[in-house]
Amino acid sequence: MKKVKGTINPKREISKINKEIYGHFSEHLGRCIYGGIFVGEDSEIPNTKGMRNDVVAALKEMQIPVLRWPGGCFADEYHWKDGIGPLADRKRMINTHWGGVLEDNSFGTHEFFELCDQLGCEPYINGNLGSGSVREMSEWIEYMTFDGESPMSKLREANGRKEPWKLKYFGVGNENWGCGGNMTPEYYGNEYRRYQTYCRNYGDNKLYKIACGPNGDDYDWTDKLMNLIKDQQADAISLHYYTVTHDWDHKGSATEFTEEEYYETISKTLYIEPMIERHLAVMDKHDPEHKVKLVVDEWGTWHDVEEGTNPGFLYQQNTMRDAIVAALNLNIFNRHSDRISMANIAQVVNVLQAVILTEGAKILKTPTYHVFEMFKGHQEAKLVDCYFDVEKKECKGKEIPVISSSASVNDKGEMTITLANPLLTEDVEVNADILGDYCDVTGKILIADVGAYNTFENPDKVAPKEYDGFKLEYGTLSGNIPPCSVVTLVLN
Ligand code: AHR
Numbered sequence: 001m002k003k004v005k006g007t008i009n010p011k012r013e014i015s016k017i018n019k020e021i022y023g024h025f026s027e028h029l030g031r032c033i034y035g036g037i038f039v040g041e042d043s044e045i046p047n048t049k050g051m052r053n054d055v056v057a058a059l060k061e062m063q064i065p066v067l068r069w070p071g072g073c074f075a076d077e078y079h080w081k082d083g084i085g086p087l088a089d090r091k092r093m094i095n096t097h098w099g100g101v102l103e104d105n106s107f108g109t110h111e112f113f114e115l116c117d118q119l120g121c122e123p124y125i126n127g128n129l130g131s132g133s134v135r136e137m138s139e140w141i142e143y144m145t146f147d148g149e150s151p152m153s154k155l156r157e158a159n160g161r162k163e164p165w166k167l168k169y170f171g172v173g174n175e176n177w178g179c180g181g182n183m184t185p186e187y188y189g190n191e192y193r194r195y196q197t198y199c200r201n202y203g204d205n206k207l208y209k210i211a212c213g214p215n216g217d218d219y220d221w222t223d224k225l226m227n228l229i230k231d232q233q234a235d236a237i238s239l240h241y242y243t244v245t246h247d248w249d250h251k252g253s254a255t256e257f258t259e260e261e262y263y264e265t266i267s268k269t270l271y272i273e274p275m276i277e278r279h280l281a282v283m284d285k286h287d288p289e290h291k292v293k294l295v296v297d298e299w300g301t302w303h304d305v306e307e308g309t310n311p312g313f314l315y316q317q318n319t320m321r322d323a324i325v326a327a328l329n330l331n332i333f334n335r336h337s338d339r340i341s342m343a344n345i346a347q348v349v350n351v352l353q354a355v356i357l358t359e360g361a362k363i364l365k366t367p368t369y370h371v372f373e374m375f376k377g378h379q380e381a382k383l384v385d386c387y388f389d390v391e392k393k394e395c396k397g398k399e400i401p402v403i404s405s406s407a408s409v410n411d412k413g414e415m416t417i418t419l420a421n422p423l424l425t426e427d428v429e430v431n432a433d434i435l436g437d438y439c440d441v442t443g444k445i446l447i448a449d450v451g452a453y454n455t456f457e458n459p460d461k462v463a464p465k466e467y468d469g470f471k472l473e474y475g476t477l478s479g480n481i482p483p484c485s486v487v488t489l490v491l492n
Contacts (some may be wrong), residue, residue, distance in 0.1 A: 002402045002428045006388035008417065008477070010409045010436040015338035017408055019065035019379035020122065020169075021330070022372060024348040024355070025298060027072035028107070029098040030313030036349035036358050037115065038107045045361045049114050050107075054363045055349060056118050058356055062369060063376045066122040066169065068297055068344045069112050073097045073179035075171070076130030080140045083108020084159050097179070099312030109144065113165045122168060124297075124344070129173030129188075129195055129212075130181035138198035141170070147203040168208045169342070171297070172196050175240060176212045177221060185221045188212060189228030196233055210295050213237030217275050219282050226286035236293040236341055239279060242302040242352075243269040243325055254303035254316040255451060259424060260396045262321055262450055265301065266422050267398040269325045272299070273332045280339050293341035296333065300345045300353030300368075301325055314351045319453040320462055320484060322353055323367035323446055327404060327420035327486040330375050334406035334418075337383050345372075357454075364459040370446050374464055374488040377416035381408035386417070388432070393423060403428050403481060415491040421481040424450055430470075432477045438491040441477065443467035447485035 026032050037055055039045045046053045070078050074097055082091040083105040090105035116123040125144075127137045142152035147164045156164070172195050174180045176188045183191070192211045199207055211234040214221040225237060245252035245265045252261055276294065283292060303316045326345070333343050345368070349356045355369035386407035392399040400422055407417045415438060421428045445467035452462050470479030470489055481487050 002391070002393070002423070002426055004388050004390060004403055004428055004430050006386070006430065006432040008407050008415075008432055008434050009385040010407075010415055010434070012385035013382040013409070014385060015383050017334050017337040017378045017381055017383050018341050020342035021333045021337060021340060022063070022376065022379055023066040023068065023124070023342050023344040024064055025068040025072070025344040025346045026348050027351065028070050028074045028078070028095060028103060029072060029347065029351050030310065030315055031350040031358070032347050033107050036356070038111060040106060048118060050111065051115050051118055052358070055356055055358065058363065058365060058369070059119055059348070062355065062373045063379060064119055064121045065379060066124050066342065066344070067116060067119065067348065068124040068126060068171070071126060071174055072298070073175065075126040075174045076128050076132070076176070076180040078128050079132065079136065080109055080143070084110065099310045110159065110161060123165070124169035124171070125167060126171035126174050127195070129191060130176060130179070134195055134198050137172070137195055138200070141167070141199050141207070142202070145202045145205040164202070164205065166205060168206065169210065170199060170207045171210045171212070171238065172199065173212045175215065177215050177218070180212065185224035186228070189225050192229060193233060208235045210234065210236045210238055210297070213239050213294070214279065216241045217278070219278060222279050222282045223285070226283055226292070229292070230286040234292055236295040237283075238295045238297045239276070240298040241272050241275065241296070242298070242300065242346070244302050251302055251304050254306070255319055255453060257321070257451065262424065263396045263398040263400060265321060265325065266328070266400055269328055270401070272329060276332070276336055276340070290339060294339055295341055296343040298346045299329060299343060302352055316352060317453050318353060318357070318366035318368050320367050320448045320450050323371050323462070323486055324420055324422050324484065326353070326368045326371040327375070327418065328422065330371065331404045331406040331418060331420065334378055334383055334408065359456050362456045364454045364456055366454060367446065367448070367462040370462070370464050371486055374444055374446060374486060375418050377410065377414070377488070377490060378406070378408045378418065381410040381416060383408050384415070388430070393426070395423065402426070403430070417489040417491065419481050419487045419489070421483055421485055423483050425483055427483060428481045430477070430479055430481060434472065434475050434477050434491065438472060440492045441470050441472040442490050443470050444488045445469070445485055447482055450484050
């Protein structure tokens with residue numbers, strides 16, 4: 001049993017936790033869009049305008065705040081005009097990047113906005129800088145947001161939509177250091193300046209422009225990019241970091257892993273925190289006023305694909321290990337919410353660390369889904385001072401902090417505390433002084449064997465339950481976090 005002491009001061013508000021930190025990502029990749037979200041109006045799977053009702057309902061329940069689309073690597077190969085107009089006239093082509101399967105463009109701009117409407121979430125569109133043109137990007141924004149008479153607004157109207165849509169988040173290219181054109185930071189930085197010039201704000205639509213930031217710990221990219229865009233031409237730069245247990249050639253199984261491999265995953269995922277801090281320090285050099293934010297728009301575990309599935313579909317199972325990874329990352333993002341304006345786990349359905357898996361008409365919520373659901377109280381709340389005297393424990397050669405935590409207070413004064421114990425064999429007893437007027441605590445816990453996962457036959461094997469392992473007496477919150485568990489406490 002480990003003992004941890006701490007203090008939570010709800011009166012010391014640090015920053016707002018943008019709801020977008022709980023964001024998601026959907027790419028034309030494998031069964032994410034096609035089959036996972038969009039089945040078409042003629043499908044036997046219950047749908048509304050082609051969107052699966054079950055998936056939409058589950059994502060709404062989890063309070064999905066923002067959805068990124070159409071990629072990923074697919075974004076820099078996507079030509080938006082292929083995906084508008086009558087279905088029969090849309091181009092049929094091969095998705096060369098992901099699995100070499102048919103892309104019939106039946107899900108395009110109109111369908112994406114319809115999906116976001118049904119979900120009640122913000123759209124985040126990633127433009128094509130790698131293989132597109134300035135004109136193509138500029139016309140896409142005109143098509144989506146221009147509110148007067150123009151060639152693109154007339155085309156939109158001819159395709160059935162008179163009113164412009166509201167679009168805030170716009171990515172100017174994706175991974176342009178890799179699949180988005182193999183560019184140098186200097187080349188991309190200059191291209192970014194040129195492309196973004198023509199990404200216009202029409203009417204009262206104000207774009208939040210996101211430049212392609214670094215790949216993991218490539219601080220040189222951040223430095224050179226920030227040097228070129230520091231004069232406020234970008235609202236944010238992106239960061240992509242995947243948790244890969246071994247290496248890119250042999251990532252490791254999603255479900256079969258040893259204790260050593262588990263702690264390797266945990267230590268790799270925790271590396272994101274010093275990485276974020278170092279990128280922020282580099283950004284500070286160019287932008288001391290912190291006008292440019294960080295958007296972690298691809299993160300999560302990347303395991304080997306499930307046996308028998310198309311290697312280009314990136315379909316993987318999701319265990320309690322992934323749930324711990326999600327909790328650690330979300331607590332880290334919360335704690336850096338003064339500088340991180342958005343984060344998007346990869347990807348929302350059927351791809352990588354998905355929150356939902358589907359098979360035909362069947363659906364299941366993964367352990368990662370439950371973590372997002374348990375953390376939703378943080379959305380738009382104020383991060384407050386939450387300090388624990390956390391020691392690290394040596395676990396199979398890795399130094400692992402014994403708990404992860406963050407706390408926030410919403411506008412009703414309710415406090416949400418999220419805690420995770422990443423140790424596999426030891427309980428952690430928590431004692432925290434609560435410097436505020438709270439007298440009641442309720443809890444929820446997600447706990448299971450580290451390798452446990454949900455299947456279509458047993459979809460609720462890993463699911464949260466009520467937890468009364470904490471009490472709040474005379475200003476002290478005390479209780480136990482069992483090994484390999486995630487706990488949410490709500491204080492009133
Ligand atoms: O999420 C899968 C892929 O990972 C994305 O398409 C790309 O941006 C990243 O390399």
